[in-house]
Amino acid sequence: MTTQDLRLTIAAELERTRARTALLTEAVDDDDLTRQHSPLMSPLVWDLAHVGNQEELWLVRDVGGRDPVRHDIDELYDAFKHSRRDRTALPLLNPAEARAYVGQVRDKVFDVLDRVRFDSAQRLVDGGFAFGMILQHEQQHDETMLATHQLRAGSPVLTAPSPPAATAVPAGEILIRAGTFTMGTDTEPWALDNERSAHLVDVPAFWIDAAPVTNGDYLAFIDAGGYDESRWWSERGWAHRQSAGLEAPMHWLRDHDGWHYRRFGRVEPVNPAEPVVHVCYFEAEAYAAWAGKRLPTEAEWEKAARWDPATGRSRRFPWGDDPPGPQHANLGQRHLSPAPVGAYPDGASPSGVHQLIGDVWEWVSSGFEPYPGFAAFPYQEYSEVFFGGDYKMLRGGSFGTDTTAVRSTFRNWDHPIRRQIFSGFRCARDAS
Template sequence: MRARIADVLSRARRRTTLLTDSVDEADLVAQHSPLMSPLVWDLAHIGNQEELWLVRDVGGREAVRADIDELYDAFKHARSNRPSLPLLNPEQARGYIGSVRDKVLDVLDSSDLTGNELVDNGFAFGMVAQHEQQHDETMLATHQLRIGAPVLSAPPAPVAQVQVGGEIVVPAGEFVMGTSADPWALDNERPAHPVHVEGFAIDVAPVTNEQYLAFIDDGGYDRPELWSERGWAHREEAGLVAPQFWERDGDRWTRMSFGARIPLRPKQPVVHVCWFEAEAYARWAGKRLPTETEWEKAARFDPKTGASRRYPWGEDEPAAHLANLGQRHLEPAEVGAYPAGASATGVHQLIGDVWEWCASGFEPYPDFRAFPYPEYSKVFFGGDYRILRGGSFGTDEVACRATFRNWDHPIRRQIFAGFRLARDLREDER
């Protein structure tokens, strides 16, 4: 256990270092979008959370920098206001997170990893590693919004290995949603509970660039009947005409990808669309977005055993041949690129590539209990959020499993989000 904890902490820090060392000091302190913090704020915030939970709480050690707690409290300062704060400069931030990590490794060496709920099975260390990786994905999104020459590189995402398309029917029945067994699962994933799901059909793959282009070419952004009233109002106010970062170049479309303008790859899942765009596309296609429960059943339920798997492919940890995770590539893979990662129900690429918008809002499971603090989940329940599932190419495996729940406002497009479609069954299919 100690070796695994050290590994996930080290992997997260290597990624944090890559994302912050790849730009100069001006880019580190700049705000590249009012939706995002300056990268240097994320950097020190990562260290501050690590200090609060692992140095002070778990370790009972003296504070490294108690004077900056308020500066890096995400609930006290909106992202748009953070550049005006007296933040640590890049050199100070790097020194701070290094000092914190040294103390954390001492705490890890001396902790029994048992004795109370916070440390049992290394939960607090896993929570902190997930927190850092979540901010790394946020920083990756900031890199996508940054104006300037490319500073990140990665090999192209894989091409299709098999032809995938169409839909799968998932029969009505009960399955176990959520988890009570995963030691590092966060509070909103808990507890495991049985849910009866009516039969439904779900697409085998996410909606692709090629499919989304057909929606655009058919006037999808000019037809209010395809949009909800609120969605159409947002489309008009924001001037939406295509996914974020797309640009028409003569008779073809390109997209901006981390500072480089590239041609669309038709078979890749569409990315950088908001929930309202996904909803309009679904109506155009004569379908709908899946509910969160449907998504998880398609991802986890094994019809042969009746069990709910940790991942679509089973219990094995993610690997390069199973899913596109961990910033291994800087784009989604083509649909059909990971046949070994398909679920027992036959659905592909539910993990990695793009976060998938679901129809559901963010609500607690039955018997939910906030742990270890209400600000992680509880304060967001019932707000204007829509569920996202499955992770993206920018999500690390430690923060991605088939029970993991993400959420955001339905207007957000800077996140690495796409979608797949579902529909109710006809009478003759039930």
């Protein structure tokens, strides 16, 4: 890609991403923007200004060497200084001020983009990395804001067409043969530090579900008393299930007509063909035990997503090396729900595993640890400070994840009790 092509690509991505941010923040009034809809989430207006502040810090000041736009608000929008629960009490920019601020920053960013040299020896700008990092940061906050919309009370404000219908419903399990594959990446220009370095991993043979666990599958677990029998749950999981009073996925409601789901302000019957969403790690772990299986490891999940048994190489995506298209995966808030299992046959892996990218983040059994050769870049707080903590990994992205912020090497993590995220799972088991 030429320097001019890279500039044009980045500019288009900046505009496209900001349009989604605007949609999410302009769909509600100022009261909703400043209200805290859940102690798990920031007020939407905090996310908006935080996006602008990170853009200012990295692109205006670091890459561009320009004077600060608002140096007085850096601490307010430092995610490590204030927990989400406490952010509503801060003297935050009001909605008009936040919009003006992010607009000012963006004007300066476009000026920096016009002048920066991508052939510089400075690693931060090589291949447009700093711009890619900030694009992914804003897109990640867009998904977080979408999750906040799911938690807000009131009438619906977001609309989108329904996802496509299933055309080739996968069933059963897929055998992934034993052997080594390349995990992680050294070649993805905008890959983040925890995705690096590429390294060989020897994975024993295993079976993995051809599709994510569906609502229909999960209903069978509920109906069989899965939430009432401690034998399916880990010790920590059972303690959490009792203390939190878990009895179904988050946002599920039961009445005389059966189970319903509240989705972005609308209540509708649970669709048995959709991947189950809004379950925590402990719920996924219990279902897998009830089904006589387990959750895949992170290496197993990535091998199922990337390894091509015909060539022995690791692909960028299950379907190949091309970026995601609408025929491949349910991404980018194009729809406001997971698609039915079997809706994206063109996105299947060479082994025949479906919907590994998009629809729902998939819990895996691994904790968050660095890869061999890991080096923090460009700052420790992105990954390194979380290694070894009480986290479980999530892979593959959801219907709310943007196409630029997902790939088969992308690693997400969260506490095992979290359910407000768009999280689901699939099961695996040893080949023996």
